[in-house]
Amino acid sequence: MNYTAAFDLGTxxxxxxxxxxxxxxxxTEERDIHTYxxxxxxxxxxxxxxxxxFCSILKEWQKSGxxxxxxxxxxxxxxxxxxxxxxxxxxPLRRAVLYSDARADSEADxxxxxxxxxxxxxxxxxxxxxxxxxxxxxxxELFEKTACFLVGAKDYIIYKLTGNACTDPTTASTTGxxxxxxxxxMKKELTTCGLPEDKLPLLHAAHDTAGSVHxxxxxxxxxLSGLPVLCGSGDAGATTIGAGAAAAGQAYVYMGTTGxxxxxxxxxxHHREGIFQLLHPSKQAYIVIAPLLxxxxxxxxxxxxxxxxxxxxxxxxxxxxxxxxxxxxxxxxLPYLQGERFPVQDMEASGVFTGIKKETxxxxxxxxxxxxxxxxxxxxxxxxxxxxxKEKAVPLIGGGAxxxxxxxxxxxxxxxxxxxxxxxxxxxxxGAAAPAFxxxxxxxxxxxxxxxxxxxxxxxRYNAGDSKKYEALYTKYKMLYPLSVHM
Numbered sequence: 001m002n003y004t005a006a007f008d009l010g011t012x013x014x015x016x017x018x019x020x021x022x023x024x025x026x027x028t029e030e031r032d033i034h035t036y037x038x039x040x041x042x043x044x045x046x047x048x049x050x051x052x053x054f055c056s057i058l059k060e061w062q063k064s065g066x067x068x069x070x071x072x073x074x075x076x077x078x079x080x081x082x083x084x085x086x087x088x089x090x091x092p093l094r095r096a097v098l099y100s101d102a103r104a105d106s107e108a109d110x111x112x113x114x115x116x117x118x119x120x121x122x123x124x125x126x127x128x129x130x131x132x133x134x135x136x137x138x139x140x141e142l143f144e145k146t147a148c149f150l151v152g153a154k155d156y157i158i159y160k161l162t163g164n165a166c167t168d169p170t171t172a173s174t175t176g177x178x179x180x181x182x183x184x185x186m187k188k189e190l191t192t193c194g195l196p197e198d199k200l201p202l203l204h205a206a207h208d209t210a211g212s213v214h215x216x217x218x219x220x221x222x223x224l225s226g227l228p229v230l231c232g233s234g235d236a237g238a239t240t241i242g243a244g245a246a247a248a249g250q251a252y253v254y255m256g257t258t259g260x261x262x263x264x265x266x267x268x269x270h271h272r273e274g275i276f277q278l279l280h281p282s283k284q285a286y287i288v289i290a291p292l293l294x295x296x297x298x299x300x301x302x303x304x305x306x307x308x309x310x311x312x313x314x315x316x317x318x319x320x321x322x323x324x325x326x327x328x329x330x331x332x333x334l335p336y337l338q339g340e341r342f343p344v345q346d347m348e349a350s351g352v353f354t355g356i357k358k359e360t361x362x363x364x365x366x367x368x369x370x371x372x373x374x375x376x377x378x379x380x381x382x383x384x385x386x387x388x389x390k391e392k393a394v395p396l397i398g399g400g401a402x403x404x405x406x407x408x409x410x411x412x413x414x415x416x417x418x419x420x421x422x423x424x425x426x427x428x429x430x431g432a433a434a435p436a437f438x439x440x441x442x443x444x445x446x447x448x449x450x451x452x453x454x455x456x457x458x459x460x461r462y463n464a465g466d467s468k469k470y471e472a473l474y475t476k477y478k479m480l481y482p483l484s485v486h487m
Contacts (some may be wrong), residue, residue, distance in 0.1 A: 001020060001021065001026070001070055001138065001170070001457065002021065002070060002072050003018040003019060003020055003066070003069070003070055003071050003072065003441065004018075004019055004024065004072055004073045004074070004075060004325050004433055004436035004437065004442075005017070005018055005058075005071050005073070005074050005076070006019060006074075006075050006076070006077070006385075006429045006430070006432040006433035006436065007054065007057070007074070007075075007076050007078075007126050007154070007157070007432065008076075008077040008078060008152035008235065008238065008428035008429045008432055009033075009050055009076070009077070009078035009154050009157065009184065010033075010078070010079060010101075010235065010428065011033070011035070011079050011081060012028070012032065012033060012035075013030050013031060013032050013033055013096070014033060014054060014057070015028065015029070015030045015425070015426065015428070015429050016028070016051045016054075016057040016058075016061075016429065017429040017430070017433070018027045018061065018070075018071070018372065019338075019430070019433050020332060021440075021442050021454035022456075023255065023434065023452070023454070023456050023457075024219065025117060025423070025430075025464065027061050027230055028426065028429075029057040029061065030057075030405060031053035031057060032055060032133025033045060033049060033050065033053065033100070033430065034049065035376065036095060037290065038101075039123060041102035041105075042101055042102075042103050042250045043097070043098040043100045043102075044095035044097060044098060044099040044101070045095060045096050045153075046092075046096070046099060046267070047084055047095075047096050047153075047156045048092065048205040049286050050153055050156060050157060051156070051157060051160050051348065054157050054221065055220060055222075057457055058075060058221045058222050058223065059222055061223070061384055064286060066241035066468055068222060068223055068224045069256055071223065071224070071227065072227075072228075072436075072440060073106045073227070073228045073229075073436040073439060073440055074161070074207075074213075074223075074227060074228070074229045074230065074434045074436070075229075075230040075232045075431035075432050075433055075436035075439075076154035076157065076158065076230070076232030076233075077162075077233055077234065077235050077237070077238030077239075077428045077429065077431060078152050078154030078155075078157075078169040078171075078232075078234065078235055079098065079099060079153045079172040079234075079235055079383060080099060080151070080170070080206065080234035080235060080236065081098075081099030081127070081128065081151065081152075081174040081175060082096050082097065082098055082099055082150070082151060082153055083097040083101075083128060083131040083132065083135070083137070083149060083151070084096040084097075084149065084151070084155070084156055085142060085143075085145075085148075085149050085150075086146065086147060086148055086149075086150060086152035086165075087145055087146065087147050088147040090147075090160065090163065091143050091342070092160050093146060093475050094139070094142060095147055096153070096156075096259075097103075097131055097135075099126055099174070099413075100126065101126070102125055102126070102133070102395050103125070103131075103134055104123035104130035104131045104133065104134040105124070106125075106128070107125065107129075107131075107133040107134050107137075107265075107322030108123065108124050108127065108129075108130040108405075109132055109249070109311065110122075110130075110133070111123070111129050111193060111460070113132065113211060114192060114193060115127070115176055115177060115186065116187055117219075121173070121174075121176065121277060121278075122274065122275075122276065123176050123277045124176075124313050126139065127174075127175060127177070128151060128175040128176055128177055128178040129175075129176055129189075129190070130176075132149060132195050133193065133195065135341075136194070136195070136272065139375075146199060147199065148164075148165040148199050148200070148201060149199055149200060149201075150167070150201055151163060151167050151171055151172065151175050151200070151415055152167055152168075152171040152234055153268075154171075154232055154356055155171070155201060156165050157378075157442055158210045158211075158219040158229055158231065158232075159215045159248065160217055160348055161211070161213050161214070161221075161223075161229050162210055162211030162212060162214060162217075162229050163211065163214055164202070164203040164211040164436070164439040165202065165212050165302050166201045166202045166203070166204045166210045166329075167201045167202075167203060167204075167231070168203070168205065168206045168231045168232060168233050168234060168237070168281065169183055169203060169205070169278075169279040169281075169283060169376060170206070170233045170234040170236060170237035170278050170280065170287070170385060171233070171234035171237075172185070172203060172279075172280035173234075173277070173279050174234065174236070174276075174278060175223060177189065177190060177195075179209075180268060180277060180279060180286070181268065183195055183203070183283070184203070184474040185200055185281065186468060192280070194440045196430050204231040204233065204284075204437040205281070205283055205435075206230065206231055206232055206233040206237065206281035206434075207281070207434075207435035207436075207438040207439045208229075208231050208232060208439075209228050209229060209230060209231070209439070210229050210230065210231045211229055212226045212228055212229060213225055213227040214230060215227060216465060226274065228309070228439070229438055230435045230436050231432070231435070232432055232435055233281040233435065234263070234278075235285060235428050236260075236278055236289060236389035237260075237280060237281040237290055238255065238428045238429075238430075238431030238432045239397070239427055239431055239432045239435075240252070240264065240280070240287050240429035240431065240448070241264055241281065241419075241429050241446060241450065241454075242397075242426075242427030242429075242430040242431030242454065243262075243304075243395045243397055243427060243431075244278065244395055244421075244434075244450050244454050244455070245444070250263055250264065250395070251263040251381065251384065251385060251394060251395050252394060252395035253295050253377060253394060253395070253397070253398075254295075254379070254397050254398045255295045255377075255396065255397070255398040255399065255400030256292070256295060256296055256398040256399055256400070257290075257295065257296050257300070257399070258292060258293050258294075258296075258297065259292040259295030259296065259298045259341075259375075259398060259400070260289050260290060260291050261289070261290045261314070261342075261380055261381060261384045261385075261480055262288060262289045262290075262477060263287075263288050263385075264280060264285050264286070264287060264288075265277075265285060265286045265288050266284075266285050267286070268285075269285055269286075269288055272274050272324070272343055274290060274291070274341055274342040274343070274344075274345045275288060275289070275290055275342075275384075276288075276289045276290075276291065277289070279433070280446075282445065288384075289328050290341075290342040290343075290380060290384045291341045291342055292337050292339050292340070292342055292376070292377075292380060292476055293336075293339055293341050293343065294335045294336055294337055294338060294340060295373075295398070295400055296398060296399045296400040297337065297338070297401060298335045298337060298373050299314070299317075299369070299370075299373065299403060300367065301337055302366055302369045303315060303325065305316050306340075306365070306366065310329055314403060317366055317402065318403060318405035318406070319400065319405075320362065320363035320366055320367075321363060321366045321367045321370050321405050321406075321409075323363055324363050324364055324366075324367040325351065326367050326368075326371070326463050327367070327368075327470060327473050328368075328437050329355075329365065329472070329473070330354070330476075331350070331353075331354075331355040331356065331357075331360065331364060331365075331367075332353070332354050332355055332368060332473065332476060332477055332480060333352070333353055333365075333368040333369050333372030333373075333480060334350075334351055334352040334353075334372060334477070334484060335369070335372045335373050335376050335479040336349035336350055336351055336352075336481070337350075337351045342380055342383070342384070342437075343379050343380045343383040343384075344481055346481075346485075349484070350482065350484065352480055353365070353368065354480065359484060370405065370409045371409060371470070371473070373400075373406065373411060374406070374409050374410040374412075374413035374414065375413060375470075375473075375474055375477040375478075376408075376415045377410060377413075377414065378413055379477075379478060380404075381394075381414065383421075393417040393418070393419055393461075394414075394416050394417070394418055394419070395419050395420075395421070395429055395441075396410075396419065396420050397420070397421065397424050398417050399423070399426075401418075401420045401424060402424075407420070407462045408410075408450065408462055408465070409460070409464055411462040411463060411464050412464070412465035412466055412467055412470065413467060413470050413474070414464070414467070415464045415465075415467035416464050417461060417462060417463045417464050418461070419459045419461050420459060420460045420462070420464045421457055421459050422457060422459060423457050430453075430454060430457075433453075434446055434449045434450075434453075437449050437453065463478065
């Protein structure tokens with residue numbers, strides 16, 4: 001049996017799948033990743049742990065009877081916007097600084113005027129130029145020893161396999177130093193602030209070969225020497241493909257701990273506050289993304305707050321929310337528990353309950369949380385689509401999609417049907433496999449992969465319900481944030 005192996009190096013784990021030409025997943029493996037928080041605002045991981053887990057997954061497949069010759073290509077997805085300094089031998093000089101690391105906020109203030117051009121995305125301390133400047137100032141010896149700054153987790157594995165430093169345009173789009181139109185690094189801006197453009201990885205399309213597995217790597221992980229290694233795509237690109245959002249304007253919603261709304265656009269959109277645009281893995285379109293800080297974490301907060309002593313807190317929470325014959329005319333919840341980036345841009349925003357009465361109990365408050373989070377998604381969709389997105393069925397992925405009662409509330413509130421892939425946890429891996437399918441000739445392009453491979457995977461559907469009962473409450477909901485600012 002012939003397979004392509006696809007890996008996703010996420011923030012919490014690395015997943016791997018073997019998938020055949022027909023799109024059937026035959027083997028899956030997962031390994032947890034440890035995250036370090038050495039100081040406030042610092043978020044790091046060990047690249048060598050990524051490599052060890054990658055090798056461990058391959059060896060587990062070999063124990064299950066998968067021969068090295070069965071694997072025809074490797075492809076990858078992974079967390080983006082990381083800073084991974086390696087020396088001339090390819091050894092990591094320190095732990096990777098992750099995308100969520102906030103140590104370089106002051107450097108971002110210095111550089112924002114230089115890098116915030118019409119072609120770049122919103123600029124802040126999570127971007128690479130501030131992180132590079134921070135390292136140059138605080139760890140100068142390490143900075144000088146660095147031969148290359150890799151910018152994505154998968155790129156380190158690719159380097160270990162091939163000895164080549166590269167990244168894909170989707171990942172590069174998140175760094176804050178990539179021209180979306182020119183599809184190149186911002187050489188002039190980097191030179192102006194003394195950052196080394198010659199220490200950045202080469203740019204390859206997702207379906208281009210980054211190289212082939214060299215002999216030392218083959219001995220270490222059990223692969224065939226010479227096996228082609230695809231550059232792959234950053235996780236936003238792979239997830240977009242995996243979610244099946246192929247048609248221009250088709251939006252999907254990701255509800256993990258944090259979340260996003262994304263769609264594919266054939267051209268760069270006009271700049272809208274809070275919106276990010278990334279080059280699609282095909283390099284023929286753009287992924288338009290609105291980041292949501294408050295997503296599944298809101299449901300997690302509610303479960304921990306009111307059901308922490310329960311054996312099955314999420315199940316109990318949903319059962320009680322379903323008992324409420326709502327909505328109540330004035331009971332509302334604004335879910336901005338940790339600031340928000342979309343539809344408002346306010347990192348100081350707070351959550352709000354209003355309309356609580358003496359008879360309001362736990363189940364009513366939980367129901368308000370479900371509705372408030374659904375209103376948050378609806379308002380974000382409306383602002384994101386700018387009135388253009390009228391489709392009735394929207395793909396929904398992420399941990400929040402496992403809460404059936406919340407999905408039912410979401411379908412009612414938004415007056416849309418929502419489709420949830422059965423292989424939701426593996427979507428980034430399925431998206432990561434697409435470049436290998438294109439490279440091997442198993443699919444002519446990414447659209448064909450979506451239509452012919454992903455369409456075979458089962459989906460659950462939540463149909464739109466009675467949205468009229470929520471119209472008056474939604475109007476009041478939209479007034480909550482402006483009122484809360486003046487409290």
